[in-house]
Amino acid sequence: MTSTFTIHDAGGYEQLMGRWSQKLAPLFIDFTGLSDGERILDVGCGTGSLTFALAAAADLSEIAAIDYSPVFVDETVRRNTDPRIKVRQADACALPFDDGAFDRALALLVLHFVPGAEKAIAEMCRVVRPGGVVAAAVWDHLGGMPAMRMMVDTVAALSDSGRQLRARYCFQPMMQPGEMRRSFLDHNLADVSETELMVRMDYRNFNDFWAPIAAGEGPLGKFMETLDASERARTDAAVRDAYEAGRPDGPRSFVNVAWACRGVVP
Helix, strand or coil: CCCCCCCCCHHHHHHHHHHHHHHHHHHHHHHHCCCCCCEEEEECCCCCHHHHHHHHHCCCCEEEEEECCHHHHHHHHHHCCCCCEEEEECECCECCCCCCCEEEEEEECCHHHCCCHHHHHHHHHHCEEEEEEEEEEEECCCCCCHHHHHHHHHHHHHCHHHHHHHHHHHCCCCCCCCHHHHHHHHCCCEEEEEEEEEEEEEECCHHHHHHHHHCCCHHHHHHHCCCCHHHHHHHHHHHHHHHHCCCCCCCEEEEEEEEEEEEECC
16 A cells, blocks of 8 residues: 655655654654553654654663655664664555554554555554554644645645645545544544644744755645646745745744544454
8 A cells, every 4th residue: 555645855854744743753652652661563654753752762672663665764774773673664554563463553644644544543453462552643734734734725826736736635534633533433442532732843944844845755745746847936936925924034933733543452
């Protein structure tokens, strides 16, 4: 099962999203819980934001990290110096682990990019022991990411293809209020709870915000790659105008909200 997230360069991803997922990871860990000695699965590890936060948070016995993208796997392997962490390429919808192999399976900012999100949740449930925890968090693209909505609303005002991008972006899987909770209940998880997690995205200037997207990273960057030179220049100028909002270029700060859900395997 492929991912809908486009990644070309690990450094570009870090500028686009990795630095913000690093801020979100400790909040997610606090919500999911963690105990010394546990075996944890990080589903969709990216460049290791959650993986390395887990290693720092408790004296775990093992952290298995998987991602569909070889770019992400290679970067996490390159960064890793912890023998407890094992990284491999794998599909979230066909996890290469035995039933009940882990105490917790966690997915940070992943499920909304998995076309078969329900299958991924089923697989997470399968590989966690009875009494263990399955948890996930996804960005609220529709109402909780003003910086990204600023961009998609701007491109939607420019073209029909931009409007189509916005429709896809705002209604990806598991993003609507209560959607993950309902899915967790449908998978027979117990003690299901949902919450909101918030961080701030602080940009130094427009280039800090726009450069990775303009370079083709992520779903918004993938859209930019479809534009010809004149359309790209028009989009660059329009998004810059939205970012600057009538003031000189410089620092801007935006809140970012994620939905988080956890449940216990019966």
